[in-house]
Every structure is written in structure tokens, then in C-alpha cells.
Amino acid sequence: MTDHTYRRSSLFEQITEGMLFLSLVCLVSGLFLPAISIETLWLWTRPYSIVDGIRSFFDNDQIFLGVIVLFFSVILPLLKVAATFVVLGRFRLSGFASARLLGFMTTISKWAMADVFILALVVLILNGQVLTSSDIHLGMVLFTIGVLLSNASVFAVRALAVNDR
16 A cells, blocks of 8 residues: 555655646746737737846836846746745655745745736736737736646645645
């Protein structure tokens, strides 16, 4: 029975690692692929990736908004995935450090979806343009999937850590 439990845990860890890797691929792809297109005055449509939106803030001297969106849309999600990989690989070796990192990841997860909604609103008002319509593209979908997969991975790693104690 012990072997059966170990195999289940090992398979669960492999699935979690796969979710984390897929999350990372989706997040990075979502940052660079067109996320939203904005049509202004029925004359022209311009697609924006998340990176384009962030770059636009810095180009237009809106440093504060650029830093906020950069932090919540790039740094925080990638930091969460990296921390989850570390805990998944090491939680059996050092309980205290992994527990602290796991707490940090849980805190980050609470903010992870905020970036998707903030980004959608911020890009819509990008450069103060009058909008007639906007469309969501693959970049936003992949980015959202990446955030959701990373959240699921955090919960899976928490379950593994609790079951290991």
C-alpha cells in the first residue's frame, strides 16, 4: 500500500510539473502575442501585446503605470512559477524554507488574476485614445490560461506539502 501511495504522489508531482511548464509557456507566449486590438474612430485597428502596452507606457513617460503593469503582468506571474518550481523540487529537503516559500506563493496567487483585469482596462485606455471597439486575441487567452495553470500548480504543491508531513 505504501508503494501505491508513493506512485500516486509521484504521478501527481509529474502532472504538477507539466502544469507548471505549460503555465510558463502560456505566460511567456501571452506576453508577446497580440492580446487586444483597438479600433479607433472606425479608421484603423492596432493590435497590442502585453509587452507593447508596457513599452507604450514607458515611451509616453507614464513610468508609474508602466512599472505597475510590468510588476503585476510580468514579474509577479513569472516569480510565482519560478517559486513553485523551487518548492516542488525541494519541499521534502528543507521544510522551513519551503514552507515560507509556499506561503509567499500563496500570497502571490491572490494577486495573480488582478493583472489580467488591470491589463485589459489599462490597454483599453492606452494613450488616451477614443475607442470604438476592442477585441481580445490569443495573447490574452494564453496569458489567462498561464495564470490559471500556475494557480492550480500552487494549490497542487500545497497539497503535496501537506500530504508529505
